[in-house]
Amino acid sequence: MIVKDVSAPTVETLRSDILHHLIYAMGKDADHASVYDWRMALSFAIRDRIVTPWFAATKQTWDQGRKRVYYLSMEFLIGRMLEDAAINLGMRAVAREAIESLGQDWRAVVEDEPDAALGNGGLGRLAACYMESMATLGCAGYGYGIRYEHGLFKQGFDHGRQVEAPEDWLKQRHPWEFERPEVAYEIGFKGGVEKQGGKSVWHPGETVIAEAFDMPIIGWQGRWANTLRLWSAKSTQIFDLARFNHGDYAAAAEPEALARTLSRVLYPDDTTYQGKELRLKQEYFLTAAALHDIIYRHQAAGLSLADLPKYVAIQMNDTHPAIAGPELVRILTDLHGMPFDQAIGIAVETLGYTNHTLLPEALERWATYLMGAVLPRHMQIIEAIDAWHLRNNPSRPHYVGIVKHQEVRMGELAFITSHKVNGVSALHTELIKQNLFPELNKLHPGRIVNETNGVTPRRWIRAANKDLSYLISDTIGDVWEADLDRLGELEKHVEDKSFRDAFAAAKHKNKVALSNWIGETQGVKVDPAALFDVQVKRIHEYKRQLLNILQTIAEWNEIRTNPQGSYLPRVKIFGGKAAPGYQAAKEIIRLINDVAFVINNDPYVGDRLKVVYPANYNVSMAERLIPASDLSEQISTAGKEASGTGNMKFAMNGALTIGTLDGANVEIREQVGADNFFLFGLTAAEVMERRKDPEHARHAILASQSLQDVLQMIAEGRFSPDEPTRYHGLVHNMWHSDYFLVASDFDAFRAAQAEVDAAFGDPERWWRMAALNTARMGFFSSDRAIRGYMADIWGTESAL
Numbered sequence: 001m002i003v004k005d006v007s008a009p010t011v012e013t014l015r016s017d018i019l020h021h022l023i024y025a026m027g028k029d030a031d032h033a034s035v036y037d038w039r040m041a042l043s044f045a046i047r048d049r050i051v052t053p054w055f056a057a058t059k060q061t062w063d064q065g066r067k068r069v070y071y072l073s074m075e076f077l078i079g080r081m082l083e084d085a086a087i088n089l090g091m092r093a094v095a096r097e098a099i100e101s102l103g104q105d106w107r108a109v110v111e112d113e114p115d116a117a118l119g120n121g122g123l124g125r126l127a128a129c130y131m132e133s134m135a136t137l138g139c140a141g142y143g144y145g146i147r148y149e150h151g152l153f154k155q156g157f158d159h160g161r162q163v164e165a166p167e168d169w170l171k172q173r174h175p176w177e178f179e180r181p182e183v184a185y186e187i188g189f190k191g192g193v194e195k196q197g198g199k200s201v202w203h204p205g206e207t208v209i210a211e212a213f214d215m216p217i218i219g220w221q222g223r224w225a226n227t228l229r230l231w232s233a234k235s236t237q238i239f240d241l242a243r244f245n246h247g248d249y250a251a252a253a254e255p256e257a258l259a260r261t262l263s264r265v266l267y268p269d270d271t272t273y274q275g276k277e278l279r280l281k282q283e284y285f286l287t288a289a290a291l292h293d294i295i296y297r298h299q300a301a302g303l304s305l306a307d308l309p310k311y312v313a314i315q316m317n318d319t320h321p322a323i324a325g326p327e328l329v330r331i332l333t334d335l336h337g338m339p340f341d342q343a344i345g346i347a348v349e350t351l352g353y354t355n356h357t358l359l360p361e362a363l364e365r366w367a368t369y370l371m372g373a374v375l376p377r378h379m380q381i382i383e384a385i386d387a388w389h390l391r392n393n394p395s396r397p398h399y400v401g402i403v404k405h406q407e408v409r410m411g412e413l414a415f416i417t418s419h420k421v422n423g424v425s426a427l428h429t430e431l432i433k434q435n436l437f438p439e440l441n442k443l444h445p446g447r448i449v450n451e452t453n454g455v456t457p458r459r460w461i462r463a464a465n466k467d468l469s470y471l472i473s474d475t476i477g478d479v480w481e482a483d484l485d486r487l488g489e490l491e492k493h494v495e496d497k498s499f500r501d502a503f504a505a506a507k508h509k510n511k512v513a514l515s516n517w518i519g520e521t522q523g524v525k526v527d528p529a530a531l532f533d534v535q536v537k538r539i540h541e542y543k544r545q546l547l548n549i550l551q552t553i554a555e556w557n558e559i560r561t562n563p564q565g566s567y568l569p570r571v572k573i574f575g576g577k578a579a580p581g582y583q584a585a586k587e588i589i590r591l592i593n594d595v596a597f598v599i600n601n602d603p604y605v606g607d608r609l610k611v612v613y614p615a616n617y618n619v620s621m622a623e624r625l626i627p628a629s630d631l632s633e634q635i636s637t638a639g640k641e642a643s644g645t646g647n648m649k650f651a652m653n654g655a656l657t658i659g660t661l662d663g664a665n666v667e668i669r670e671q672v673g674a675d676n677f678f679l680f681g682l683t684a685a686e687v688m689e690r691r692k693d694p695e696h697a698r699h700a701i702l703a704s705q706s707l708q709d710v711l712q713m714i715a716e717g718r719f720s721p722d723e724p725t726r727y728h729g730l731v732h733n734m735w736h737s738d739y740f741l742v743a744s745d746f747d748a749f750r751a752a753q754a755e756v757d758a759a760f761g762d763p764e765r766w767w768r769m770a771a772l773n774t775a776r777m778g779f780f781s782s783d784r785a786i787r788g789y790m791a792d793i794w795g796t797e798s799a800l
């Protein structure tokens, strides 16, 4: 066990370290330094204190011959790192004092850091939380991903419409990474396969270099640190000097430019799958580089490949790295001469697969001609794995298998090449067993397990919600950050009025700060005493932002038709990006902005209802909004949201949930208690039943006068007077299709919102409920989730 000396430095020491880096790393003196220079100097001063525990953890893992976990993910949605690192090192207060003593504003320096937005949404953010929890728990391991030059696009609004601009996080120096030019592997694509005796030899037609960039990930109290290793693509051929000398400058730089496209941009869609060659190449690029690295490390320790599963656990975050199975088999057989049956056995024992979605349009399937062209040897191995599986499972039905209808189904491939397949909430795992892989589940009972998602309380409470953190620590001690179940000790204080008042005061303070920010950035004045009703997440039909905005219109209608009524003021806050090619989602964004414009400028309504939609939702905005939220909207069509993690962040921070029985909402409600959760809507089983009625939409709309009125207003162009027909398609779809059952759940949603009003109007009751939410959310720490993976899937133990 290592407990390094991470006692915080004194303000004086840190101050002189900052000045040192300012001068010698940034080349500036204090009189001429910009906020950027100060931020870099501070980051380097903090980074210096990560390096020692990082080296110590690496050395201990080698010395003890520990099994390592490798988390392969195409996305890591990290956000900012500076404040999180300072907090985990126990030096936020000192850092703040030091930087302020140098005349700088702490928040301005912290907020100068661009988000590392190497992910789309929940899946990528989960990977980031899991990296932090692995470091906190002393679970030795690496994260492997791609160092995209451009992360998720920046969202803007032009007359309410989403516009996308490229993201540029690497335009400035990235102080948290170390380039490793000596860690580089050649990755091949295309070409052909040659039979030499009994052996297959792949001769790639194209190659690129994968170069490593390492980011240390420091755990709570600096007791352990792991590495997030991101791969950057480089050309094998640096530069064509002959062409340059001929004056053909563009062509001379071509090989470099072509290679770099591989790590140039993150695919900005997480809910539909497109069979694009570049995406397949990115997936193989990540996976092959990671496996080379893993095998290299294993052999450098003098270990036999037959022992790989004893020392290596590889987790595939969704099917994106599912080529890992065939690649590992290829390495073991073609490169190391192992018999096929032994190789596939080792692959299965080593690999685990996390499924993140049941949406059919999101399940990866690659045309066999594309797989065969890009990865010809892997295509052969995939067919061999499929045949091996059928041989060993002769009762397998004919319609089950990896290769069907000239497509490679990555879900089946990942399942068959893994010893454990996990869902991400109890409900989701059940639905995987029943609907997604029923036959494979029968053939491999026990392979499917559940690991309900979690989020790190260090970032999502301690860093994002300072006042609540102080209240918790003052009440139960500084014990909860690494042992979130201890939040339960708050429960006995919930009956204490002074505790509830302090809880409400912390929330109010966050709401005041958010109101100021909204006023400054959105030009909308909102009352911090109003109920802050927040839905922030990717925009998708299944997440039903449409249901939320239709209900908002209904409330507006109510205020207008009955202006004397008493209404609790509400601020409806939306946030989220749509995939650039997802027209239906973009239409919803435009509708929300159109409705916001009309409502916010309606003098009859005044403070009673406001709608705000700040552009470019990302991790930093989540950290600002969630601690200031009263109500968390988790209203997906039941059966569609695998887990959700936004739902957890809100409830931990004392927001009450209005939600359906979907994903982890089910378990959140069990934990916080049904009385402290606003439930509405059809269940997953009822959804399937309801869809059997081809006229469900029409029936539901005809049964709801208020929904009819709302749809009528939209159809008449009340929110788009310059173009009254703008939403005719949307309204038509509501009447005639409504696949996500917005109409069927509309009245129930409004009724639940009325209950929310009643509860918020009774502060005693509201703050009891809110505080109980925080007290009972311990289960949703990502530490609990990672312990589950370690015990059930990885077979590893903490090094601490």
Ligand SMILES: *Cc1c(COP(=O)(O)O)cnc(C)c1O
Pocket (backbone or CB within 6 Å): 120, 121, 122, 125, 536, 537, 538, 617, 618, 619, 620, 622, 643, 644, 645, 646, 647, 649
């Ligand atoms: C947590 C988080 C998500 C996931 O939110 P869901 O509501 O679970 O979909 C997406 N984006 C960001 C920036 C997040 O922080």
